[in-house]
Amino acid sequence: MIDKNVIAGLTPSARRAYAAFMAAGGCVILSIAYIFASILFEEYQLDKRYEREGIHVGGVISSFRYVEVTGKGADRFTGYYPDVSFTTPDGPVTLKASAGTPFSEHQREELVGSQVGVVYLPDQPQRARVIQWTEHFSTSSWVVFLLCTAVSLFSFYCASVIWPRAAASPVSD
Numbered sequence: 001m002i003d004k005n006v007i008a009g010l011t012p013s014a015r016r017a018y019a020a021f022m023a024a025g026g027c028v029i030l031s032i033a034y035i036f037a038s039i040l041f042e043e044y045q046l047d048k049r050y051e052r053e054g055i056h057v058g059g060v061i062s063s064f065r066y067v068e069v070t071g072k073g074a075d076r077f078t079g080y081y082p083d084v085s086f087t088t089p090d091g092p093v094t095l096k097a098s099a100g101t102p103f104s105e106h107q108r109e110e111l112v113g114s115q116v117g118v119v120y121l122p123d124q125p126q127r128a129r130v131i132q133w134t135e136h137f138s139t140s141s142w143v144v145f146l147l148c149t150a151v152s153l154f155s156f157y158c159a160s161v162i163w164p165r166a167a168a169s170p171v172s173d
Contacts, residue, residue, distance in 0.1 A: 002161050012164040019163040026155030033148035040145060050119055059086035059118035061111050080108055086118045088125045095128045
């Protein structure tokens with residue numbers, strides 16, 4: 001994986017430069033991993049709050065709205081998404097729900113008027129979640145987080161191998 005003969009042929013300053021570059025790259029990748037870890041932790045905290053404080057109610061798919069997405073992969077995410085209505089003690093709420101990908105015409109015809117489970121926080125009913133459609137962001141994020149961590153650790157390992165060692169001094173009696 002790392003050819004130590006090639007490394008031995010480099011000057012000490014070149015070895016230091018390569019090692020510093022590898023360490024800097026490892027730091028950048030590790031900071032990306034940190035960003036993903038913080039997103040995962042916030043999502044985990046929100047999930048736990050929904051479990052602890054959430055109020056479960058029945059909702060109805062009242063309609064579908066057309067959402068046009070721009071940018072990369074726009075055709076995959078442009079389409080019809082459901083509006084789910086449910087009632088709280090403060091009155092009715094309509095949630096602009098998302099299910100990951102848009103629904104087809106056939107699915108829309110079948111789903112209008114369907115009952116779905118909804119969980120909401122008492123202080124934020126507009127941020128409710130449809131239970132059946134819960135997609136965990138964390139699945140793909142964990143993979144990215146672990147990949148970034150592994151690459152940064154490998155980068156730090158390479159930097160430690162490349163860094164020039166002090167010449168061993170002879171042992172005197």
